[in-house]
Amino acid sequence: MPASNAFVLRVTNLAKRYGQGCPSCYALTGPAFATNICPCCGSIVACHDIGFDLEEGEILGIVGESGSGKSTLVRCLYFDEEVTGGEAFLAAYGKGGVNLFAESSQRKRFIRNHLMGMVYQNPLLGIKPHFTAGGNVAEKLLTADVYNYADIRARAASLLTRTEIPRARMDDFPARFSGGMQQRVQIAKALANNPPLLFLDEITTGLDLSVQARVLDLVKEIQRELGIAMLVVSHDLGVIRMLADRTAVLKNGRMVEIGLTDQILEDPQHQYTQLLVHSML
Amino acid sequence: MGYVAVTGGTAAILRADELVHYYRVRGGSTPLEVRQIRDQQRLAVDKVMGEGSLYAPTIAALALKQAEGDSIEASFILRAYRATQPRRYASLAIDCCRMQVIRRISGAFQDIPGGQILGPTRDYTQRLVDFSLLEERESIVREFLDRARIETAGKALPDSFPKIVSLLRREGLLEDPEEGDRTLRDITRESLGFPYPRSAKLQSLARGETGAMMALAYSSIRGYGDIHPYLGELRVGYVPMYIRHPARPEPVYVGKVLVTEAEIIAQYAEGEKGTVPKLSLGYGLCFGHNELKAISMGILDRAMRSKSACKAPAEDEEFVLYHIDGIEASGFVAHWKLPHYVTFQSTLDRLRRSQALKEESKDAESQGD
Amino acid sequence: MLNLKAIERKGGYNFAFLDENTKREIRRKTLKAVAIPGYQVPFASPELPIARGWGTGGLQVTMSIIGPDDTLKVIDQGCDGGVNAVNIRKLLVKTTGVGTTFDTAAASIIQTRHRIPEEPMSGRQILVLQVPIPEPLRFVEASMAKTREMHSEMDYSRMWVFLYENIVKWGEITIGARYPSLVNKRYLIDPSPIPRWDVPKLHMAETLYLFGAGREKRIYAVPPHTSVEPLEFEDIRFRVEDFSGKACVRCGSDHTYMNEIYGGPGGGKLYVCSDSSRCDKLRAQRGEAKTHAGK
Numbered sequence: 001m002p003a004s005n006a007f008v009l010r011v012t013n014l015a016k017r018y019g020q021g022c023p024s025c026y027a028l029t030g031p032a033f034a035t036n037i038c039p040c041c042g043s044i045v046a047c048h049d050i051g052f053d054l055e056e057g058e059i060l061g062i063v064g065e066s067g068s069g070k071s072t073l074v075r076c077l078y079f080d081e082e083v084t085g086g087e088a089f090l091a092a093y094g095k096g097g098v099n100l101f102a103e104s105s106q107r108k109r110f111i112r113n114h115l116m117g118m119v120y121q122n123p124l125l126g127i128k129p130h131f132t133a134g135g136n137v138a139e140k141l142l143t144a145d146v147y148n149y150a151d152i153r154a155r156a157a158s159l160l161t162r163t164e165i166p167r168a169r170m171d172d173f174p175a176r177f178s179g180g181m182q183q184r185v186q187i188a189k190a191l192a193n194n195p196p197l198l199f200l201d202e203i204t205t206g207l208d209l210s211v212q213a214r215v216l217d218l219v220k221e222i223q224r225e226l227g228i229a230m231l232v233v234s235h236d237l238g239v240i241r242m243l244a245d246r247t248a249v250l251k252n253g254r255m256v257e258i259g260l261t262d263q264i265l266e267d268p269q270h271q272y273t274q275l276l277v278h279s280m281l
Numbered sequence: 282m283g284y285v286a287v288t289g290g291t292a293a294i295l296r297a298d299e300l301v302h303y304y305r306v307r308g309g310s311t312p313l314e315v316r317q318i319r320d321q322q323r324l325a326v327d328k329v330m331g332e333g334s335l336y337a338p339t340i341a342a343l344a345l346k347q348a349e350g351d352s353i354e355a356s357f358i359l360r361a362y363r364a365t366q367p368r369r370y371a372s373l374a375i376d377c378c379r380m381q382v383i384r385r386i387s388g389a390f391q392d393i394p395g396g397q398i399l400g401p402t403r404d405y406t407q408r409l410v411d412f413s414l415l416e417e418r419e420s421i422v423r424e425f426l427d428r429a430r431i432e433t434a435g436k437a438l439p440d441s442f443p444k445i446v447s448l449l450r451r452e453g454l455l456e457d458p459e460e461g462d463r464t465l466r467d468i469t470r471e472s473l474g475f476p477y478p479r480s481a482k483l484q485s486l487a488r489g490e491t492g493a494m495m496a497l498a499y500s501s502i503r504g505y506g507d508i509h510p511y512l513g514e515l516r517v518g519y520v521p522m523y524i525r526h527p528a529r530p531e532p533v534y535v536g537k538v539l540v541t542e543a544e545i546i547a548q549y550a551e552g553e554k555g556t557v558p559k560l561s562l563g564y565g566l567c568f569g570h571n572e573l574k575a576i577s578m579g580i581l582d583r584a585m586r587s588k589s590a591c592k593a594p595a596e597d598e599e600f601v602l603y604h605i606d607g608i609e610a611s612g613f614v615a616h617w618k619l620p621h622y623v624t625f626q627s628t629l630d631r632l633r634r635s636q637a638l639k640e641e642s643k644d645a646e647s648q649g650d
Numbered sequence: 651m652l653n654l655k656a657i658e659r660k661g662g663y664n665f666a667f668l669d670e671n672t673k674r675e676i677r678r679k680t681l682k683a684v685a686i687p688g689y690q691v692p693f694a695s696p697e698l699p700i701a702r703g704w705g706t707g708g709l710q711v712t713m714s715i716i717g718p719d720d721t722l723k724v725i726d727q728g729c730d731g732g733v734n735a736v737n738i739r740k741l742l743v744k745t746t747g748v749g750t751t752f753d754t755a756a757a758s759i760i761q762t763r764h765r766i767p768e769e770p771m772s773g774r775q776i777l778v779l780q781v782p783i784p785e786p787l788r789f790v791e792a793s794m795a796k797t798r799e800m801h802s803e804m805d806y807s808r809m810w811v812f813l814y815e816n817i818v819k820w821g822e823i824t825i826g827a828r829y830p831s832l833v834n835k836r837y838l839i840d841p842s843p844i845p846r847w848d849v850p851k852l853h854m855a856e857t858l859y860l861f862g863a864g865r866e867k868r869i870y871a872v873p874p875h876t877s878v879e880p881l882e883f884e885d886i887r888f889r890v891e892d893f894s895g896k897a898c899v900r901c902g903s904d905h906t907y908m909n910e911i912y913g914g915p916g917g918g919k920l921y922v923c924s925d926s927s928r929c930d931k932l933r934a935q936r937g938e939a940k941t942h943a944g945k
């Protein structure tokens with residue numbers, strides 16, 4: 001792959017369709033038609049023709065309303081969903097020249113476990129309530145082939161401390177934690193294997209405002225300390241403004257605009273982005 | 282060093298065998314005739330045939346005699362016998378419209394074409410101990426039979442009845458049978474993965490243990506994943522069986538078997554978007570006269586097809602099919618009677634170690650104070 | 651060891667009870683199990699006149715591989731004389747007429763429940779283990795459909811977390827028997843409820859180990875010269891049962907798996923070999939030695 005800048009993640013032509021599909025699916029959906037449902041066959045075109053580079057140490061925001069395809073996009077990249085088309089490359093995998101989507105499920109598992117971290121909106125998608133907080137972090141380490149008990153303990157303790165989970169709660173079950181605490185356990189777990197790439201999917205949605213602020217601060221600090229590249233999905237421009245260096249705007253499954261976050265917020269080019277920005281102000 | 286390990290298993294087993302025999306006959310009464318069991322313990326025999334999955338009333342009755350009335354033990358004996366029999370033919374699909382019914386009712390309709398036929402049922406009798414049976418003699422029975430002159434099995438009734446469900450289907454109120462995998466799989470000769478094809482699901486249910494199936498079906502209708510069933514139709518009667526023989530062009534009649542069939546109409550299905558809502562069907566069929574089993578089977582068949590995101594136990598195919606087999610369940614529950622002292626020794630080793638570690642950490646804490 | 655021509659009907663039943671087609675099917679599944687060490691091969695598991703959970707899987711495997719020239723040994727808890735061993739031996743002898751032995755070294759097929767004999771075995775022998783629960787992941791996941799998927803992706807992280815949390819809670823892994831072990835660096839197996847003491851015997855062995863789970867309808871195998879590694883952390887190792895300072899009251903052996911029995915004077919504790927035939931052998935040898943010394 002010829003690369004202009006050093007990319008961490010490169011995505012080209014990503015498409016995801018639910019339903020049987022027909023030849024008109026892509027032609028008759030998108031912002032121009034204000035829908036992602038194909039009028040001919042009823043299939044849902046959740047994502048189509050999405051492409052971008054995520055650069056080293058960068059936070060890329062993905063913004064859009066519900067149904068725009070932003071969550072589907074990260075779920076595809078984390079292999080929770082199978083793509084319908086397109087390619088993705090990780091600099092840390094196969095020298096950036098191997099299409100991740102074409103790999104076997106075992107290889108995909110390896111990539112997920114060793115090279116990616118994920119934080120879902122619902123903490124219980126990312127952590128298991130019947131494992132202890134430490135056990136959840138341990139799980140990520142164990143999948144990344146760390147088999148030294150003392151090392152696992154130490155790393156789990158330091159990560160949980162870093163995400164402000166008291167050391168005394170390390171061996172408790174997250175089922176009894178508050179939503180904000182569960183979310184911080186999930187972040188600790190996502191960071192456990194030192195991934196070069198982290199996905200954050202609406203991580204503050206559903207949390208109290210004060211808790212939201214603390215979680216966002218935490219993400220920002222971690223990014224500064226560790227320099228991890230992040231893909232941050234949110235419907236909330238406030239979150240995007242606070243975290244993202246660059247931002248991509250999604251609408252009806254298509255990417256309508258991408259650029260520096262400041263520029264997107266101050267001088268939106270696409271009509272839909274303008275609407276989005278103005279509705280926030 | 283006077284210890285002698287406990288052995289002598291052979292002698293003990295032989296002695297236990299003898300004692301079983303002794304306990305069966307020690308009362309000194311006239312030995313039970315197998316025919317008596319077959320005729321007068323009809324429902325027990327039917328249950329054993331169903332769970333043993335072999336239609337053989339005399340052998341089932343014999344197994345009941347041998348097992349001193351323990352129906353799971355008798356089913357087990359019958360099933361083990363079945364495993365030694367070659368499978369020479371597969372019958373053609375039976376047609377329950379051609380059933381010679383002895384009983385046929387519907388709970389969903391007041392009246393049905395052909396009429397509700399109550400038949401031999403205890404449903405509307407009072408469960409009072411009938412002390413007159415203490416004095417039942419052959420002469421009394423003979424007198425009753427002469428006086429009653431009851432005609433059964435189709436002589437007084439027509440040869441065929443239409444199905445209630447086919448009427449509903451004709452009116453577009455009931456969904457059509459699912460297409461899916463219609464091949465016939467033999468669960469006794471093939472190992473299958475989940476999800477089971479429908480033929481395998483129904484086979485597993487048909488040889489399931491009545492009590493286990495009833496408990497799961499009960500859990501469903503009581504509220505854990507209720508499918509709101511109605512009893513569309515319950516039939517008990519004799520169906521003719523045919524096979525194909527290479528030497529004959531026509532199907533060959535091989536005999537008739539008594540079966541119970543239940544068609545459970547359930548709340549209309551969740552269907553695909555945009556399709557017309559329709560009622561759906563659960564199907565139950567088992568050997569002999571066993572209404573609770575047929576109804577439970579119908580409920581479970583439908584419950585397992587539930588598309589609910591959060592599955593109740595009775596809706597989880599793997600949960601239901603792995604736990605209703607009486608032979609498997611009874612074997613594993615009973616196996617705890619086998620010696621386990623080697624593994625128990627291993628458990629004790631771990632427990633002592635865990636206790637020692639707890640003591641050590643307590644000591645360490647108290648030293649730290 | 652199987653000579654089809656020599657097969658004859660015994661007591662109204664086919665040689666070794668099962669019909670030839672069924673045996674062939676089980677052998678096919680067994681070969682597959684040998685070809686993919688540690689992989690649980692589903693099979694149809696015909697009914698036997700022995701209850702499910704009482705050794706049917708082991709019996710099915712033994713019945714499908716046994717021939718008239720075999721010498722059979724059957725043990726339960728390491729003992730040839732236990733009621734279940736006797737019952738299983740009785741069925742096999744009744745339907746095959748093969749010769750039996752208590753001597754581990756003299757047997758060509760050994761069917762066992764919960765133990766692997768203490769005496770080393772050779773490449774000419776097969777050990778058939780009876781398995782109640784073939785799924786090592788049952789500790790952490792009840793659904794077979796899900797565990798199948800976890801095996802296919804070699805996703806054993808939940809088992810590892812189970813072990814991690816064991817240590818957090820108890821200071822050490824508390825699994826006694828049925829210790830989860832990785833075969834050929836690929837598939838995790840439940841080695842059947844053998845004590846941890848016996849697990850190292852599976853590793854790079856001379857003998858073929860066949861595992862039959864009748865009720866659960868699975869066959870799996872550890873072929874000779876195949877690695878079998880109990881799951882352990884780099885710093886918290888797998889440990890076998892501790893019998894230090896104990897010796898068998900019958901043969902005096904102090905390096906053997908022992909049963910502890912409340913049998914001493916005043917309800918005191920006694921230790922006795924679990925492997926009864928080795929214990930007897932040692933006693934016989936000691937007897938001979940005495941005779942020699944007496945001359």
